[in-house]
Amino acid sequence: MALQGKFDAKAVENEVRSYLDRINLNSLLENEIFDNNDIISYIEGPPTMNGEPHAGHLRGRIIKDVWYRFNTFQKKKVIFRAGWDTQGLPVELQAEKELGLTGSKIDNLKKVGIEKIVETCKKLIQHYNDKWLSADKLLGMSLDYEKAYWTFCDQYIEREWKYLKKSWDNGILKEWFRVVAYCPSCQSSLSNAEVNQGYEIVEDPSFYYKVKLSTEDIYLIVWTTMPFTVVTDEMIGVNPEAKYVYVTVNGSGNTR
Helix, strand or coil, rough: CCCCCCHHHHHHHHHHHHHHHHCHHHHHHHCCCCCCCCCEEECCCCCCCCCCCCHHHHHHHHHHHHHHHHHCCCCEEEEEEEEEEEHHHHHHHHHHHEEECCCCCHHHHHHHHHHHHHHHHHHHHHHHHHHHHHHHHHHHCCEEEEEEEECCCCHHHHHHHHHHHHHHHHHCCCCCCCCHHHHHHHCEECCHHHHHCHHHHHHHCEEEEEEECCCCCCCEEEECCCHHHHHCCCCCCCCHHHHHHHEEECCCEECC
């Protein structure tokens, strides 16, 4: 790079990019003679292919690339493969948006069919992957894209199932119950990140009322989120195996 009398950041960037375009950096690193047998295998994130990369994505990728180069300078052989997350709710929602679908999963499947939705998902991930590759090229990233993994490929899915089975066999994976946010439209549980994208606390119409037993001077306390059905309700259901308690409220008698 020739020294210039005036610093021009854009000119430096173009010259460096032009140099990188003329060489195969991954090939040079594969042919490099390393002083030790240290091999570090690094698998990318991966980012979800439902949109273009933003500043947060780029910052993280730069840090990863610096770590990779630092270890390479220490004569360690680093396997640095790219990865692309192509499945899940974010991609599906983007595909439904592209198709103009606003109903539930079942409604959308009835309208266009699962094949159309899958086809749209594949087109989307390829479209956004081109955007990510362009951004990586501008950043001068050194990932191995030829051996990148895609999460929708059968080979990847089958491998993940093998890991899950091994985790289950070793007692690492457990089955239990957990309360999670649920999306009726998507018909899927939601992660914390997905909930935070548009979570809002709203007031739900509900109230408590009491119903007197026909054989005793005791009332059942009932809670409902559908008050509009009270006028037509004819009976109250109880669970014979559930535990109920008797309480007295302000001396008004027994309430169950």
